[in-house]
Amino acid sequence: MPRCSVPELPEVETVVRDLRPRLRGRRIEAVRAGARSLRRAWRSEWETHLVGRQVRAVERRGKWIVILLDDGQCLVYHLGMTGQLTVVADDAPEADHVHLVLDLDAGRRLRFRDIRRFGSATLFDDRPAVDAFFAQCKLGPEPFTLDPKTWHRQLAKTRRSLKAVLLDQRVVAGVGNIYADESLFEAHLPPTLTGRATTATQAERLRKAIATVLTRAIERRGSSIRNYVGGSGLRGGYQEEFRVYGRAGQPCRRCETPIRRIRLAGRSTYFCPKCQAGRGQGSGVRGQKRTPDP
DNA sequence: ACAGGATCCTGGGGGC
DNA sequence: TGCCCCCAGGATCCTG
Numbered sequence: 001m002p003r004c005s006v007p008e009l010p011e012v013e014t015v016v017r018d019l020r021p022r023l024r025g026r027r028i029e030a031v032r033a034g035a036r037s038l039r040r041a042w043r044s045e046w047e048t049h050l051v052g053r054q055v056r057a058v059e060r061r062g063k064w065i066v067i068l069l070d071d072g073q074c075l076v077y078h079l080g081m082t083g084q085l086t087v088v089a090d091d092a093p094e095a096d097h098v099h100l101v102l103d104l105d106a107g108r109r110l111r112f113r114d115i116r117r118f119g120s121a122t123l124f125d126d127r128p129a130v131d132a133f134f135a136q137c138k139l140g141p142e143p144f145t146l147d148p149k150t151w152h153r154q155l156a157k158t159r160r161s162l163k164a165v166l167l168d169q170r171v172v173a174g175v176g177n178i179y180a181d182e183s184l185f186e187a188h189l190p191p192t193l194t195g196r197a198t199t200a201t202q203a204e205r206l207r208k209a210i211a212t213v214l215t216r217a218i219e220r221r222g223s224s225i226r227n228y229v230g231g232s233g234l235r236g237g238y239q240e241e242f243r244v245y246g247r248a249g250q251p252c253r254r255c256e257t258p259i260r261r262i263r264l265a266g267r268s269t270y271f272c273p274k275c276q277a278g279r280g281q282g283s284g285v286r287g288q289k290r291t292p293d294p
Numbered sequence: 295a296c297a298g299g300a301t302c303c304t305g306g307g308g309g310c
Numbered sequence: 311t312g313c314c315c316c317c318a319g320g321a322t323c324c325t326g
Contacts, residue, residue, distance in 0.1 A: 006318080006319060006320065007320085008320090039302080039303095039320085039321075039322090063320080078320080078321085079320085080303090080319095080320050080321080081303085081304095081318075081319055081320050082303090082304080082305095082320095083320095097304090114303095115303085115304055115305070116302090116303045116304050116305085116318095116319095116320090117302085117303060117304080118302075118303065118304095118319085118320050118321075119320080120321095137321090158296085158297090159296080159297075160296085160297065160298090164297080164298085167319095167320095169320095169321080176319075176320070177318090177319060177320090265297095265298080266298070266299065266300090266319085267318095267319065268317090268318080268319085
């Protein structure tokens with residue numbers, strides 16, 4: 001079993017849904033930033049910009065969390081790999097690895113904790129500045145509104161593996177290592193299949209599979225293995241339903257063939273060599289059937 | 295241009 | 311018991 005789970009779209013969506021009722025209307029009374037650097041540097045002047053502001057809305061874009069304030073400023077978080085963004089009571093016990101605390105009215109605190117500091121918190125002047133930032137990152141469309149034609153075109157022009165494409169936030173925003181593998185299983189496609197070798201039918205199957213898997217995971221409040229907790233501190237339950245992720249050597253839930261683990265696009269990649277053997281041209285796992293697992 | 299690899303970071307786990 | 315090394319993978323930077 002993998003040791004840590006990472007916030008991908010379903011986990012971030014769960015955090016946002018938890019935070020929304022707890023933050024909306026709350027006023028920021030004080031701000032305290034930790035001394036240790038995050039991925040994007042926190043500027044001390046932002047602390048004075050935040051004091052006195054009221055939270056108007058909490059939104060998600062890909063794996064980013066956007067907190068809109070009453071004067072138009074936007075506080076944008078990324079949870080990186082171990083980030084936790086929770087509302088706690090102001091008498092809650094101190095925690096380690098806390099990098100930013102907003103003291104709120106009504107005896108609450110918004111606490112950003114991140115063990116490995118791959119996450120970030122950034123203040124933007126207004127919504128257009130956030131959109132400009134996302135545009136600069138070339139952040140791709142949300143998976144639920146992924147246009148089929150655009151998606152097919154993106155796949156057709158790349159020699160990269162489907163796994164690598166799914167991890168590329170410029171193509172589709174929000175998918176990470178876990179849900180990339182789960183989506184490929186759902187679509188019955190080999191992770192090694194290249195974009196340009198993917199047929200239109202397969203591409204469409206994958207597009208739908210991504211939405212199916214992410215929706216299912218959101219319903220389960222995401223996956224918790226170790227680090228991840230929702231905005232209320234509750235764990236998710238989707239890890240119980242992983243078809244392939246973290247299941248190397250265990251029988252496929254569909255065909256009982258042992259799940260395989262390979263290294264692809266620099267990441268651990270799990271798949272069923274039988275269910276995801278690929279159909280028609282361009283299978284990236286040719287030869288697998290001739291050399292079945294012992 | 296494009297694809298893959300190294301890098302940042304910390305804690306947990308296995309091997310010895 | 312403790313030390314060392316490996317592993318996890320978000321985005322970003324570098325290299326071939």
